[in-house]
Amino acid sequence: MKLIPKLKQSPLQQKLLWVAKPDKYMDLAFKQAPDMFIADVAGADTYVYVNHPEAMRQIITSDRQKFFASGKDNQLLKPLVGENSVFLIEGDPHKKRRKLLLPPFHGERMQVYSQLICDLTRNIIGNLTPNQSFEARQISQKVSLQVILEAVFGLQDSNRAQELKQRITKLTNIFESSLASALLFFPWVQKDLGAWSPWGNFLRQQQAIDAAIYQELAFRRTQDISDRQDILSLMMSARDETGGALSDSELRDELMTLMLAGHETTASAIAWSLYWVHRYPQIKAKLEAEIASLDSAPDPMEIAKLPFLDAVCKETLRIYPIGMLTFPRVVQEPMELMGYKLEVGQILLGCIYLLHQREDVYPEPTKFKPERFLEREFSAYEFFPFGGGKRRCIGEALAQLEMKLVLATIISQFELELVSQKPETPTRRGVTLAPKTGVRMIFKGKK
Template identity: 75%
Template sequence: MKLIPRLKQSSLQQRLQWIAQPAKYMDSAGKQAPDIFQADITGGDGYVFVNHPEAMRQIVTSDRSKYFASSKENRLLQPLVGDNSLLMIEGDRHRQRRKLLLPPFHGERMQAYGALICNLTRDLVNQLQPNQSFVARHITQEISLQVILEAVYGLQDSDRSEELKQRIARLANIFESTLTSALLFFPWLHKDLGAWSPWGNLMRQQKAIDEAIYQEIANRRTEDCSQRQDILSLMMSARDESGEAMKDYELRDELMTLMLAGHETTATAIAWGLYWLHRYPEIKAKLQAEIASLGANPDPMAIAKLPYLTAVCKETLRIYPVAMLTFPRTVLESTELMGYKLEVGQVLMGCIYLMHQREDVYPEHHQFKPERFLEREFDSYEFFPFGGGKRRCIGEALAMLELKLVLATIISEYNLELKSGAFLKGNRPEIPARRGVTLAPKKGVAMVFQGKR
């Protein structure tokens, strides 16, 4: 069996570049070792990045005797989502919780969220003034956060809703820069030195959100929620195989996970979508024509089924995937993967970014080409922006629906343009940069609102 390639950079160089310039780190690594490599990003060589479709299939579909989906490598998220999040629990407990949480994110439930997403988008974009400059990532974050508050929490416009929205936004924006994102990667920085210190600020924002969440759960327990369709109410009424309901602390951790993993990632994807559509006017025009073909006031679910819109959204998630890596899998027994030797204890990470950049799978991979998703059906080991297997993102359906409907609403009803200087023909001014554990547009996509169409 072959040995897994090691990168030429030192451990310190790898770790610093992984934190500060993750896309550049992966681009360089992919050139050195196209299919698999040992990533020394934590002070050790236990991480193995994999980006070959067949290797991904083997990892995701293998039984638990070979690879185990361990949450140990997700500990950097524990201060934010808690110990009882779906991201942190394992084995049978994870299987039972996933089964409990999946129903609110599928089927007819999604139809109830369609009109909500479109109306929220209009409400927020209508607040912009003609010729007003704005950062798309800020607007999309507000839209996505409001969707979370109403669809997940069931909070309409109220003092409680506004207070929670402000608190969540402040917490999420702590990781707006690479420097503050580094807090997650260095445990020795987890020192509460007061409200002025980075970690102290984070802990105080977290405590304020916790107080609001627990108060909302307490209020909800005094109400009749049998007719409510929001995800919190559905989670509170759900029962596991033994008839047990979720505890308050479990609800809190899942709500934090949905807030941070849900609204942050979707907001970033929508901002990228706006960038690519306005960088390539011909793609935007084609999409506008497709939406117009549905006539006036089309049903949101009919919009969501449009093939070219779907292709645009998939290409947006392909070219710069918001999530860079899949859920980690720990090697439980010495084995081989595509002829490479794997040792017990090594941690396999499917590299979504590099998989989506493979020239043999996506010809002209640096080009934004939605047509590729109309010309070919990619399997779940070639295109997996939401991960795969038993750890696939449970909010995928809601995220895709939101991405489609927000983009379609804005493109069909408003005129926007990239701000002068934000795009110069022939180069790529918007580059992916770290935002917490995700990739986001470094500048947030600077735009100008020109009014309604």
């Protein structure tokens, strides 16, 4: 068996490049080790980044006796979502929590969310004035956050909803640059030196959100919530086999998880889609024609089924996936993976970014070509934007629906243009990849 390759760069060089420019780090690593490599980004050489489709398949489909999905190795996220988050819990508790959270993100609830998404997009974009410049990501964040507040909290345009929106936006914007994101990767800088300090600001924003959440929990406990279908009410009503309910701290952590993971990632994906469509007029024209082929007032769920719209959104998620890595899996026994020797305790992470950049899977991978998704169907281990297996993204269906409907609503009803034709580049935003400038655009008016 072969030993897994190590990179030539020192651990410090790797860590700094991984935090500051993750796409450059992964591109550099791929040139040295095309299928998998030891990523010395955490002060120890136990992390293995994997990007070969067959290796991904084996990792995701193997039982937990070989690879254990470890929440303990997601501690980077603990300051954001708390120790009770579905991201950090393991084994049977994770299985039960996932079963609880999944239903509201599927089935008939999608029909309700679909009209909400179209209406919110129309109202928010429609409030812009002709020739006004704006950041696409800020606009998409407004839409996405409101969808999450209504789906998760069951809050509409109330004072409590407005308070949460403002606080969550401030919290997530703290990590809008690679430099600020370093707070998550270097624990020694996580010092509360007052409200003016980066970590002190983060803690105070988080405390304000916690106060709003606990206030909502207290209010909700005084109400009859038996008929409510929002995720918070469902979680509050749920009971385990012993009759126990989730504690306030457990509810808080899951709410933070759903809010941060549910709106941050989708907002960036929508901004990227607007960039690519407006960068290539022929793609925009084809998309407009496809949407126009429907009735004058199509059902949103019919829009979501359009094949070219689906291909555009998939290509957007392929070329710069918002989530760069899969959930960590810990090797449980000495074994072989594609001829490479794995040791007990090594932590494997599927590198989604590099998987999506493989030329043997995606010819001309750096080019934006939606038609590739019309010409062939990629396996679940070649196209991987939402992860896979038991740790696959819970909100995948809602995220895809939202992405399609926001893009389709804007393309069919409004005229926008990019401020500059200079290529947009990815940058780290917390633990995700986002467009560096936020995608600067100009509102030209309604169609």
